[in-house]
Amino acid sequence: xxxxxxxxxxxxHLVVFTGAGVSAESGIPTFRDAxxxxxxxFDPAQLATPQAFRADPALVWGWYEGRRLKVLxxxxxxxxxxxxxLARRVPRLTLITQNVDDLHExxxxxxxxxxxxxxxxxxxxxxxxxxxxxxxxxxxxxxxSRLEPPRCSGCNGKIRPGxxxxxxxxxxxxxxxxxxxxxxxxxxxxxxxxxLVQPAAQIPQLALQQGARVVHINPQPQECHAxxxxxLTGPAGQLLPQLVQRAFT
Ligand code: OAD
Numbered sequence: 229x230x231x232x233x234x235x236x237x238x239x240x241h242l243v244v245f246t247g248a249g250v251s252a253e254s255g256i257p258t259f260r261d262a263x264x265x266x267x268x269x270f271d272p273a274q275l276a277t278p279q280a281f282r283a284d285p286a287l288v289w290g291w292y293e294g295r296r297l298k299v300l301x302x303x304x305x306x307x308x309x310x311x312x313x314l315a316r317r318v319p320r321l322t323l324i325t326q327n328v329d330d331l332h333e334x335x336x337x338x339x340x341x342x343x344x345x346x347x348x349x350x351x352x353x354x355x356x357x358x359x360x361x362x363x364x365x366x367x368x369x370x371x372x373s374r375l376e377p378p379r380c381s382g383c384n385g386k387i388r389p390g391x392x393x394x395x396x397x398x399x400x401x402x403x404x405x406x407x408x409x410x411x412x413x414x415x416x417x418x419x420x421x422x423x424l425v426q427p428a429a430q431i432p433q434l435a436l437q438q439g440a441r442v443v444h445i446n447p448q449p450q451e452c453h454a455x456x457x458x459x460l461t462g463p464a465g466q467l468l469p470q471l472v473q474r475a476f477t
Contacts, residue, residue: 249420
């Protein structure tokens with residue numbers, strides 16, 4: 229069934245749930261896309277775990293510094309901008325992202341729930357204290373290069389990226405707020421996510437179970453199992469601005 233943009237115009241509490249696909253058009257590779265996915269270039273189990281950091285901190289820190297540099301060079305795209313615009317149009321919007329970049333913030337979204345942490349908030353691996361030191365020289369942080377992590381000024385522990393690694397718990401307060409919003413919304417836009425990683429993938433399901441409409445925006449058609457579930461097929465940078473325009477003009 230076709231999604232009527234009037235549902236967006238009339239939404240009281242809109243949840244926007246984003247994954248790597250929302251940043252794809254900004255030049256940030258997604259995790260699982262066949263040709264450009266980040267997982268193509270490495271085995272995630274070797275880099276995105278506490279065990280990997282313990283075994284080879286320079287490899288892991290260098291790889292994440294490369295990603296952070298790529299994000300700093302990137303710009304928000306029309307999908308990020310349309311989501312920021314939506315926050316000004318609907319009575320209430322909760323933005324939940326699985327992404328560790330800051331492109332939603334730079335597009336002007338006022339508040340973002342980062343389920344998987346952020347590349348931009350490093351912490352001490354030993355004592356968890358936030359790190360406020362100077363970032364590494366970008367030239368050293370080219371994609372894939374090794375880089376010794378800086379040290380914590382409090383305990384001299386090694387600094388790690390502030391992202392959630394495999395085997396680690398999601399930040400409990402963020403997860404709680406995300407589930408609460410999903411259970412309370414009347415419309416959820418799920419943008420650019422493969423929906424494969426738990427517990428994040430439960431968020432659209434929870435919204436559906438509570439009777440909200442759920443719209444998937446993805447170049448790959450998404451299977452819809454419920455009558456109030458819709459799939460809009462195409463890149464988010466095109467579809468989201470169109471949807472906002474149709475709903476509000
Ligand atoms: P994935 O890489 O699994 O999925 C990206 C999705 O974006 C795919 O469904 C693509 O079809 C879609 N996509 C690609 N280009 C797009 C575009 N221009 N517009 C809209 N959609 C597009 O990324 P996530 O679902 O975000 O976790 O992955 C979830 C989690 O898996 C990540 O947060 C990460 C990883 O493990 C952690 O780092 C903890």
